[in-house]
Amino acid sequence: MRRLIPSRFLRYVRPMTNARDVLASFRALPVTGIEALTGTGPLLVLAPHPDDESLGCGGVIAEACARGETVYVTIVTDGAASHPNSQTHSRKRLQSTREQEVLAAVAELGLPPSRVSFLRLPDGRAPHRGPQFKDAVATLTRFARDNAIATICTTWQHDPHPDHLASFRLARATARSLGIRLFSYPVWGWTLSSRTWLPRAETDGFRVDVGAHLPAKRRAVACHKSQIAGLIEDDPAGFALSHEFRAIFDGPFETFIRS
Template identity: 35%
Template sequence: MAFVDLSMIWQPLEQAAMRRLWRRLARRAENRTQEMSHGDCLILAPHPDDETLGCGGLIMRKREAGQRVHVAVATDGGATGATGAVSGMLGDDMIKLREGETIAACALLGVSASHIRFLGFPDGALSAQSVGLEAQIVALVQELSPSEIFVCALHDGHRDHVDLARVVRQLHTADRLGGATLWEYPVWFWDFRSWRPEGLSNKAGFVAGLRNSSRSARHLKAVALDLDGIVQRKRKALACHRSQTGALEGELGWSGLPASFLEFFFRDRELYFEIARTRDGATKR
């Protein structure tokens, strides 16, 4: 009897569900390109490469308009799937490599190395660093006085993304972000695993994930930033993150981020969610 890899059946369905989620949000999204191209900002990225994936177009638009953009990367990126997959590369080597990749990518987007901060928290362990993370973010806000702050989406699913977004939302609710407008940008939001509860069968997990993503789509209101004329430069910037694209020499057993995931970041627009502060806490609007 031939073995059937059930993941080959469910993965296309999950990918189709994510494409449907993107279309649903994009269809209703107001184009705010002109407005979002202005205003100094701080980009908070959980890992090296998230700044490019989620905000590459935004960074370019703001820099073209002469706005200040600072990027702060929360974790050191040492736990990437490429660590150990590259012959002879240790964790410290990967950390240095990923810092260099970020500097190169940001240079293409228009941000100099002097405007990038590496906070250096251990990759995969932000949940244990919330006090230190909070202190560093507050210090950055006090130093830079950005008018806007962009952080990964709370719905991203990945634990570092969720932890960073949660800390920033808490600071926003407590009015500790200097009055800056807070935005979230989706990254792992476009991976079905962010919506699918763990421990369920393929069918039950798919149904639950579909229900969760559909429910969120009904309540989320995205705004759009047009990528017309700059998509290829965003691709080149992401290509600088060679450890994440499977392009490292000697890389074994790690083919990089899948094309079915990356497609969401090279469409005709980027999507963002504005976070409002209320008495009951920070909520999307």
């Protein structure tokens, strides 16, 4: 039988997995308590944009706060590119607005503002490598060391958004430098279609039952008014979290993948 790929190239071939199967495996992951994330020490939630912390980890943040566990939130980008055509909200104003939205959101989850920090990397252009990437890793490493972070949670590396991949790479570099645990949570990954194939997609992880905190999580998501509707009206092409997308995160479980 004739080979379709010359043998000398086989070592470069990576196995692929259909996204539909990967997401189905996520929905079947075992359910565990939050101690799987916080049992070894303080938790850092690294979110690419203001709102990702509430969508992907809002329930876990609320549960950690309710149990008196130590959790921090760091936002990677400035979030200033969501409405580029707005005349009422310049990039500087939008950055400030979105940071205030984060503080209001995490307050609904029980987290004090002193536990929130901002890297303010450019929205849509968070670095994947190079000097700016190294500087961000150094900042995160210092923060994690100073606060005895034991676990980092960030967005899934297969989320179809460059800033989400950048956040994963920042978290991975930081976790490796300190020898601490890394988990990832899907955000835009939940929207991948069956036409998408993923290389070496990890499926080892668990789900955390956050049903008791859904009301607080909904309030937290609603705090991100600039990303929902009504606050910025002069940029029809601006970004908005649709009701259908927000509904993905309105269930009793949050998913975490061992990375």
